[in-house]
Amino acid sequence: MKHRFLFSLVFLLACASLFAQESITVIFPKHEADLSGAFASRVKEFEASSQIKVNLIQMGWDDVNNKLTAEMASGGSAYDVVEFDNGNVAAWLGAGWVEPLDSYMPKGYTNGMIPGLVDLFTGGDGKLYGIVWNNDTRFFFYNAGMLKKAGIANPPRTWDELVSQSKTLMSKGLARYGMAGFWKAEWALANDFHFYAYTYGGKIVDKHGNILFNTDPNTLAAAQEMVKMLKEGVVDPASLTYDQEAVNNIFLKGDVAFLSQGIPGIMSYAQDPARSKVIGQVKVGLVPGGKVGTSAALTLPEAYAIPKGSTNKANAWKFIEFMTSRETNKKLAQQIGILPIWSGQYTDSDLVKLYPYWADFSKQMASAKGLAVLTWYNNFVDVCIPETQKMLSGKLTPKDALNEMAGLLKDYAGKP
Amino acid sequence: MAIRLFNPLTMDEPRKLGITLVMPSLIIVFGFLLFPFLYSFVLSLMNYDLARPRGNGFIGLGNYIHLTQDMYFLNSVVVTLVFSFCSVILEIILGVAIALVMNQDFKGRGILRALIIIPWALPSIVNASMWSWILNANYGALNALLSQLGILHGYRPWIADPSWAMVLIILTNVWKETPFTVIMVLAALQGIPTHLREAAVMDGAGAVRRFIHVVLPMIAQIVMICALLQVIWSLLHTFELVYVITRGGPFNSTDIIPMRIYWQTFKGLRFGYGAAMAYLAAIALLIPAVFYIRSAYKTTVE
Numbered sequence: 001m002k003h004r005f006l007f008s009l010v011f012l013l014a015c016a017s018l019f020a021q022e023s024i025t026v027i028f029p030k031h032e033a034d035l036s037g038a039f040a041s042r043v044k045e046f047e048a049s050s051q052i053k054v055n056l057i058q059m060g061w062d063d064v065n066n067k068l069t070a071e072m073a074s075g076g077s078a079y080d081v082v083e084f085d086n087g088n089v090a091a092w093l094g095a096g097w098v099e100p101l102d103s104y105m106p107k108g109y110t111n112g113m114i115p116g117l118v119d120l121f122t123g124g125d126g127k128l129y130g131i132v133w134n135n136d137t138r139f140f141f142y143n144a145g146m147l148k149k150a151g152i153a154n155p156p157r158t159w160d161e162l163v164s165q166s167k168t169l170m171s172k173g174l175a176r177y178g179m180a181g182f183w184k185a186e187w188a189l190a191n192d193f194h195f196y197a198y199t200y201g202g203k204i205v206d207k208h209g210n211i212l213f214n215t216d217p218n219t220l221a222a223a224q225e226m227v228k229m230l231k232e233g234v235v236d237p238a239s240l241t242y243d244q245e246a247v248n249n250i251f252l253k254g255d256v257a258f259l260s261q262g263i264p265g266i267m268s269y270a271q272d273p274a275r276s277k278v279i280g281q282v283k284v285g286l287v288p289g290g291k292v293g294t295s296a297a298l299t300l301p302e303a304y305a306i307p308k309g310s311t312n313k314a315n316a317w318k319f320i321e322f323m324t325s326r327e328t329n330k331k332l333a334q335q336i337g338i339l340p341i342w343s344g345q346y347t348d349s350d351l352v353k354l355y356p357y358w359a360d361f362s363k364q365m366a367s368a369k370g371l372a373v374l375t376w377y378n379n380f381v382d383v384c385i386p387e388t389q390k391m392l393s394g395k396l397t398p399k400d401a402l403n404e405m406a407g408l409l410k411d412y413a414g415k416p
Numbered sequence: 417m418a419i420r421l422f423n424p425l426t427m428d429e430p431r432k433l434g435i436t437l438v439m440p441s442l443i444i445v446f447g448f449l450l451f452p453f454l455y456s457f458v459l460s461l462m463n464y465d466l467a468r469p470r471g472n473g474f475i476g477l478g479n480y481i482h483l484t485q486d487m488y489f490l491n492s493v494v495v496t497l498v499f500s501f502c503s504v505i506l507e508i509i510l511g512v513a514i515a516l517v518m519n520q521d522f523k524g525r526g527i528l529r530a531l532i533i534i535p536w537a538l539p540s541i542v543n544a545s546m547w548s549w550i551l552n553a554n555y556g557a558l559n560a561l562l563s564q565l566g567i568l569h570g571y572r573p574w575i576a577d578p579s580w581a582m583v584l585i586i587l588t589n590v591w592k593e594t595p596f597t598v599i600m601v602l603a604a605l606q607g608i609p610t611h612l613r614e615a616a617v618m619d620g621a622g623a624v625r626r627f628i629h630v631v632l633p634m635i636a637q638i639v640m641i642c643a644l645l646q647v648i649w650s651l652l653h654t655f656e657l658v659y660v661i662t663r664g665g666p667f668n669s670t671d672i673i674p675m676r677i678y679w680q681t682f683k684g685l686r687f688g689y690g691a692a693m694a695y696l697a698a699i700a701l702l703i704p705a706v707f708y709i710r711s712a713y714k715t716t717v718e
Contacts, residue, residue, distance in 0.1 A: 069466065375468045
């Protein structure tokens with residue numbers, strides 16, 4: 001009797017293991033526009049179609065980043081698909097934490113993807129290490145209603161035009177300031193430093209990691225422009241205390257006329273009476289440049305990657321393939337307005353009907369650039385934040401601030 | 417003896433029970449305190465840079481030597497000293513003053529005693545978020561209040577100014593930590609025998625002399641313990657405050673040591689360097705900690 005019971009138990013366990021559903025664990029941040037659980041719904045569709053169970057972990061970007069740092073450093077196998085931020089590319093590839101995807105993906109899989117998004121996650125060995133799930137390109141928004149009231153026909157093409165338009169708007173009492181900057185002592189300030197440098201055609205480092213920002217006249221001109229805008233009262237003096245969310249809110253409340261680096265979701269937020277006092281007034285323009293024609297935008301894409309320690313790499317790829325497919329990408333775009341990673345979808349009739357302003361996004365996307373790819377990017381940020389703030393506060397001249405930054409980073413210079 | 421102590425076969429029942437009951441605590445202490453403590457010391461002697469693992473390895477005191485030349489770390493030391501000194505002084509002066517008032521007999525004293533503990537009882541992150549909104553340049557209550565009182569003409573971005581940022585961070589910390597001193601001193605005040613005060617009154621001593629010669633000696637030990645604890649907490653309990661309100665800025669003017677450790681370790685991914693900073697901070701904390709233990713022991717003995 002006892003033996004029969006044991007035999008039955010072993011048999012049942014064996015059957016259960018045979019029919020047990022395969023599973024993967026996936027971790028990535030919650031998209032800022034995903035208030036309706038659109039990503040979680042697509043994950044459920046993947047589970048239904050693939051019969052692979054997904055343990056989905058979604059939390060804030062910082063939390064995900066901290067969790068992954070510890071997990072990847074320990075070589076753990078807790079996750080099968082992970083968030084791979086563009087700012088981590090050099091460090092993670094240098095540490096050998098992620099798996100090249102080339103052997104998993106079908107040949108030509110990335111054909112039709114926005115080339116810049118593919119390039120950012122391609123290693124020096126020519127292999128692809130991540131497929132973008134969040135095309136986080138930033139755009140220039142302006143309050144067309146304010147400009148019209150002030151008799152300004154077109155949005156600014158250069159920063160100098162933005163300064164003069166801002167002064168007009170402020171003198172007529174239409175805006176408190178022209179613009180606000182997210183210049184609080186946090187990570188995003190280094191993004192803004194890149195952004196202004198790019199709009200002047202400036203350079204941060206070369207491909208060997210040599211520092212260029214302190215010798216490049218365009219980057220110096222960009223830094224001088226940042227200081228000038230603050231000094232002339234065109235930029236909100238409280239900008240040194242603002243993060244990105246605060247700046248978005250100030251724009252949506254109608255306190256300022258321009259938003260230099262807005263998330264794509266601003267257009268939707270601007271139509272939401274609960275968040276916006278500028279309904280029907282916001283338009284997209286090309287980012288102003290140092291001179292006419294030098295417009296540039298910053299792109300901060302986030303990708304899916306497979307950690308080296310994953311024990312379910314094939315299933316992990318199936319997940320990535322499903323979630324980044326044209327069909328899923330279109331559904332997500334329709335549902336929550338995320339920017340597609342596939343070039344063709346910017347002219348897709350269904351999407352263009354929903355989001356007519358994507359035509360303007362598309363124009364800007366051609367000049368979008370990523371952050372400097374450096375294994376010492378974290379050190380760059382650590383130095384960039386205080387020195388840029390010193391420059392903005394007038395404690396250092398732009399030239400001195402850039403030289404100070406270069407001096408503090410001299411041990412890393414020349415290391416990619 | 418040692419074999420008898422740890423050999424369960426030869427141990428008597430009460431001893432077995434004792435060890436069984438103590439074991440979970442021992443595991444927690446060794447696993448979650450002692451091991452990380454020792455391991456982080458090993459890390460502090462290594463170049464352990466996750467972003468550039470090729471150069472990782474033992475470097476002896478390299479991290480500690482580098483710290484003495486690290487401009488940002490040295491700035492953090494100064495910022496932390498200023499922050500701690502000003503916070504503790506204000507907390508003690510205000511704490512004693514409020515406790516003296518609370519010790520008087522007046523209507524509503526019970527409710528006030530309960531209310532005063534609220535800032536201390538609030539979780540640090542809630543406290544920090546609340547002050548972050550109060551200090552907000554555009555929508556903050558501080559600017560609104562000062563404008564309505566006619567003190568300020570136009571809103572002011574307080575925490576964009578390094579001096580004001582430091583002052584306000586100190587004041588928010590004082591707001592949170594003072595109630596602890598109040599409660600402790602109040603308890604000590606209530607332990608002073610009434611006849612001592614009455615004798616002083618009969619001798620013709622005024623309020624100030626009574627405070628200096630009767631009250632102060634009786635509460636001095638508790639005040640000392642509070643001051644030492646506040647010094648320790650000013651290093652340990654303030655991360656959330658600075659992280660939420662200023663992130664250490666503007667230009668590192670509020671960059672206290674815990675912020676620097678956090679940045680180097682979790683943002684910079686330099687675990688060895690971060691561990692060395694943490695160790696120096698721990699050694700610095702040992703000084704008030706030793707004094708605190710001695711004071712607490714002395715109070716207990718007395």
